[in-house]
Amino acid sequence: MLSPYAPYPPNSGGRIRQWELIRYLGRRHNLTVVYNAFTEEEYAMQDSIERYCARVVAVKHPQKYFIPDLPDLKKLPWPIRMFRTTEILQKLEEMQSISFDAAIIEYIFMSHYYDLLPSCTVLHEHNIESDIFRQYADIPDIHNTKIFGLKKDRAFWKATRMLMAEYENKMWRSFPLRITVSEKDKQEMDNRCTCGRTIVIENGVNTHAVNVIQKGTSRKILFMGTMDYYPNTDAAVYFVRSIMPFIWRENPSITVCIAGLKPPRSVMDLASDSRVEVVANPGSMREVASQCCLTVVPLRLGGGTRLKILDSMAMGLPVVSTNIGCEGLSVTEGKDILIRDNPELFADAVLQVIHDRVLAESLRTNGRRLVEERYDWAMIFGQLEQELLQLVKKTGA
Numbered sequence: 339m340l341s342p343y344a345p346y347p348p349n350s351g352g353r354i355r356q357w358e359l360i361r362y363l364g365r366r367h368n369l370t371v372v373y374n375a376f377t378e379e380e381y382a383m384q385d386s387i388e389r390y391c392a393r394v395v396a397v398k399h400p401q402k403y404f405i406p407d408l409p410d411l412k413k414l415p416w417p418i419r420m421f422r423t424t425e426i427l428q429k430l431e432e433m434q435s436i437s438f439d440a441a442i443i444e445y446i447f448m449s450h451y452y453d454l455l456p457s458c459t460v461l462h463e464h465n466i467e468s469d470i471f472r473q474y475a476d477i478p479d480i481h482n483t484k485i486f487g488l489k490k491d492r493a494f495w496k497a498t499r500m501l502m503a504e505y506e507n508k509m510w511r512s513f514p515l516r517i518t519v520s521e522k523d524k525q526e527m528d529n530r531c532t533c534g535r536t537i538v539i540e541n542g543v544n545t546h547a548v549n550v551i552q553k554g555t556s557r558k559i560l561f562m563g564t565m566d567y568y569p570n571t572d573a574a575v576y577f578v579r580s581i582m583p584f585i586w587r588e589n590p591s592i593t594v595c596i597a598g599l600k601p602p603r604s605v606m607d608l609a610s611d612s613r614v615e616v617v618a619n620p621g622s623m624r625e626v627a628s629q630c631c632l633t634v635v636p637l638r639l640g641g642g643t644r645l646k647i648l649d650s651m652a653m654g655l656p657v658v659s660t661n662i663g664c665e666g667l668s669v670t671e672g673k674d675i676l677i678r679d680n681p682e683l684f685a686d687a688v689l690q691v692i693h694d695r696v697l698a699e700s701l702r703t704n705g706r707r708l709v710e711e712r713y714d715w716a717m718i719f720g721q722l723e724q725e726l727l728q729l730v731k732k733t734g735a
Contacts, residue, residue: 340451341373341444342421344380346387349599350564351645352464355541356444362719364391372429374399374421397425415501421447430454439730449509458733460515460726465641466523468506471499473639474568484602485568507531515729517722520666523641539722542715543648550654550706551628557692558593560630560655562623562646565601569640577636578608584685592692597626624653632656632691635663636684648713651705656698658687668712674704
């Protein structure tokens with residue numbers, strides 16, 4: 339497995355998915371994990387990861403890129419340039435003597451290393467990255483919006499989207515098998531690439547390790563996510579600024595908890611209202627969730643599928659989401675989730691869950707049942723394992 343960043347600790351959606359895949363494959367196969375370490379702390383994560391696999395190779399990222407065979411760097415999207423380093427190239431060349439049966443490349447960002455890996459190499463796409471950049475370009479006040487620490491105009495994000503789409507079209511056809519997390523992403527990939535196969539391996543949750551939170555009398559609303567990821571930042575600000583006023587108009591005692599890694603200033607400032615709590619870098623999301631009565635997913639941007647919804651359902655927290663927030667999940671409106679896009683209707687749904695105990699219990703029970711029956715990691719990755727074994731057999735690796 340080749341990853342652009344440390345897959346541990348599992349404190350974000352992408353890392354959780356990678357970590358669960360490492361644990362699953364590492365128990366059943368001889369697994370080597372290679373990843374970029376951007377900090378000394380990430381470099382030291384090797385020991386934690388090695389408990390679950392045969393070998394871990396952390397490669398210190400030089401904070402610069404180097405592409406000796408591609409002199410015209412401007413023709414590549416900047417996120418791709420960031421992950422092409424001599425350090426990774428040298429490490430993979432050193433490992434050429436190891437007879438690997440298969441390799442998994444995590445994200446399009448590492449796809450340019452495919453020619454140094456076995457013929458049976460698959461690409462694991464957590465999102466369609468060009469679509470994320472398209473959404474950024476469509477933000478009305480994008481020139482005043484900080485994303486990845488950058489304030490850029492619409493032309494920049496449109497150019498990034500165009501370059502990334504061209505790069506995806508080129509690289510996708512290099513892989514005999516591509517993995518996406520949703521049917522929507524699969525359809526887009528199949529429309530743009532007729533070579534090889536694309537399969538959907540959905541997101542999941544470790545239902546055996548997550549117990550249902552006891553019901554309480556809390557009236558605190560939870561929004562959780564990686565807060566330096568712009569779609570989550572946007573959702574948090576949008577929820578407090580555009581949705582909570584409707585809720586507070588009906589019940590001013592209801593509070594909000596925003597919890598996640600690295601909240602930017604725009605999120606921290608929301609706590610200037612005493613009814614809003616921001617928990618930065620929580621040690622245990624379950625402890626935070628145990629003090630709340632429901633989860634909201636008011637996303638307006640993003641791709642893939644939402645682990646935060648599956649985690650909430652596993653813990654027994656009712657969920658209210660936008661359509662894009664639950665995109666790609668096999669959820670049923672009114673049965674295991676409430677779905678609203680209009681701010682006032684979203685607020686009404688939140689108030690329904692808080693004030694209607696029968697509805698809350700129904701969502702709680704049906705949500706937990708859904709993740710147990712459809713979204714357990716072991717079942718999901720069992721499908722991926724069989725696909726890999728069949729591909730290895732077919733390619734004669």
